[in-house]
Amino acid sequence: MKTGFYPGCSMKGSAREYSESLLAVAAALGRDLPEVPDWNCCGATAAHNLDPDLALALPARILAAAEKEGMDEVLVPCAACYSRLSVTRHELLADEALRRRISGLVEADFRGSARVLNIIEWLAAIPGLEGMVKAPFARRVACYYGCLLVRPAGVVNFDRPEEPQSMDLLMKKIGAEPLDWAFKTECCGAGFSVSRTDLVAKLSGLILEDAVARGAEAVIVACPMCHLNLDMRRPNIERRAGKKYHIPVIYITQALGLAMGLPAKKLGLQRHKVAVKFPAANSAAKDI
Amino acid sequence: MRSDNHAHPAGPALADRVLEKTGVDVARCYQCGKCSAGCPLAADMDFPPSQVMHLLQLAAGFPEYAELALRSHTIWLCLTCEICYCRCPMELDIPKVMDALRHESLAQKKTNPKARDIIAFHRAFLDSVRTTGRLFEMGQVIDYKLRSGHFLQDMLQAPWMFLVGKLHLLPERVRDRRLLGRIFARTSKAKEKRP
Structure with missing residues (x-):
């Protein structure tokens, strides 16, 4: 079984700590994650909004490159890239004429032999993860899945489209206490971070408000867009809400790395806008 | 009817x-x-x-x-x-x-005039991908500012991003950029003039 790695553009830039923490965890687990050769951008929201062919062609070239390299599965940690690759694979496998046309467009034969894996699927399949925990991540956490990890259900075939549980189970494995809360799969505003920051501040503010109201000490995310909006857009959220939120937003791989005893710097925690700190009062309250 | x-x-x-x-x-x-x-x-x-x-x-x-x-x-x-x-x-x-x-x-x-910024952002995104094969975040934001006229937006964000190592000054590039160019030329919207 050969597993390839599709980082996507944001993990090389604004979300580099997601990539750093994933690779640090993978190294500690003894897993090799070779990148898909000469990968390109998946097209993200822009391509499917503006150009239907491009929205299929860009992911098809990525998947075809992974297949050519003999990869049986491709780990796609960014939930937005995961969605675009999953949708493309689903649509091309359902329509032979479309598969041929798009294959011709990208000058490579997409066959669909490489599965698309999200970060939770990849982590959940690692046996004995509990045994790797050296410093239990004993925090009350709000697991924030966002939209695209779990929807559309018929395309991603992963967990429940609302009220999913897989990330909660992973958090339990590392000693955290996942909370019941209402915004697990509500949208953060995603790609409007720059063009409609006002709407992102509104939607992401609602998410933080519920997490804080339920006593969460951290929001756990599995998507660079979710992180960008909940962390880097914090000043915009606070200006709109008229109040401060101190709750840190942590990638699932960072929480795992901390539990495995990896140094915070290797996990890129210093790159966050909102400091990853847990007030003493909060840690006392966690015994409840 | x-x-x-x-x-x-x-x-x-x-x-x-x-x-x-x-x-x-x-x-x-x-x-x-x-x-x-x-x-x-x-x-x-x-x-x-x-x-x-x-x-x-x-x-x-x-x-x-x-x-x-x-x-x-x-x-x-x-x-x-x-x-x-x-x-x-x-x-x-x-x-x-x-x-x-x-x-x-x-x-x-x-297109609705109120959607101008959203569409400008999408176009800037695809421009960046067409040129280098991967999204170059800084290039895209500059392109967006030119298209939308929002020159001052996030001016303080950029230095912070640079300091924490999130903003690269040079783009990542796909090796086979000529293929990317051909793909863009063949897709449905290619014949339309991109403003």
């Missing part, structure tokens, strides 16, 4: 074209409103998703409703979060309908 409107630019066939492009038969929507109830941005839209479906149903007899759908702000505000599709009792893929309406709206040059 009026019969004299068949030459209307949006055409009475919008629902048919949506069906052809997406496989979604909008006539099956019975207006339960669950999509609008779940939509995170329904309150910011000119028509919530269920009303867009209704506009498409009515467009067969009244082409001006097709115009309203294509010129709506809604189709650009849709985030494709998929909650409407998830909850639709008829399992109608509304986000896919929104994609199809966006493409029609662009092709017929009927």
Whole structure:
């Protein structure tokens, strides 16, 4: 079984700590994650909004490159890239004429032999993860899945489209206490971070408000867009809400790395806008 | 039903074209409103998703409703979060309908003026990918500023991003950029002039 790695553009830039923490965890687990050769951008929201062919062609070239390299599965940690690759694979496998046309467009034969894996699927399949925990991540956490990890259900075939549980189970494995809360799969505003920051501040503010109201000490995310909006857009959220939120937003791989005893710097925690700190009062309250 | 409107630019066939492009038969929507109830941005839209479906149903007899759908702000505000599709009792893929309406709206040059910034951002994104094969975040933001005129936005964010190592001054590039160029040239929107 050969597993390839599709980082996507944001993990090389604004979300580099997601990539750093994933690779640090993978190294500690003894897993090799070779990148898909000469990968390109998946097209993200822009391509499917503006150009239907491009929205299929860009992911098809990525998947075809992974297949050519003999990869049986491709780990796609960014939930937005995961969605675009999953949708493309689903649509091309359902329509032979479309598969041929798009294959011709990208000058490579997409066959669909490489599965698309999200970060939770990849982590959940690692046996004995509990045994790797050296410093239990004993925090009350709000697991924030966002939209695209779990929807559309018929395309991603992963967990429940609302009220999913897989990330909660992973958090339990590392000693955290996942909370019941209402915004697990509500949208953060995603790609409007720059063009409609006002709407992102509104939607992401609602998410933080519920997490804080339920006593969460951290929001756990599995998507660079979710992180960008909940962390880097914090000043915009606070200006709109008229109040401060101190709750840190942590990638699932960072929480795992901390539990495995990896140094915070290797996990890129210093790159966050909102400091990853847990007030003493909060840690006392966690015994409840 | 009026019969004299068949030459209307949006055409009475919008629902048919949506069906052809997406496989979604909008006539099956019975207006339960669950999509609008779940939509995170329904309150910011000119028509919530269920009303867009209704506009498409009515467009067969009244082409001006097709115009309203294509010129709506809604189709650009849709985030494709998929909650409407998830909850639709008829399992109608509304986000896919929104994609199809966006493409029609662009092709017929009927985009809502309020969506200018959103579309400018998407165009800047694809420009960046076309040039280097991967998104170059700084290049995209500069391109967006030029397109949208929002020169001062996030001026303080950039130095911070640079300090924490999140902003690269040089783009990552795909080796086979000529292939990327050919792919862009072959796709559906390539023949349209990109403003």
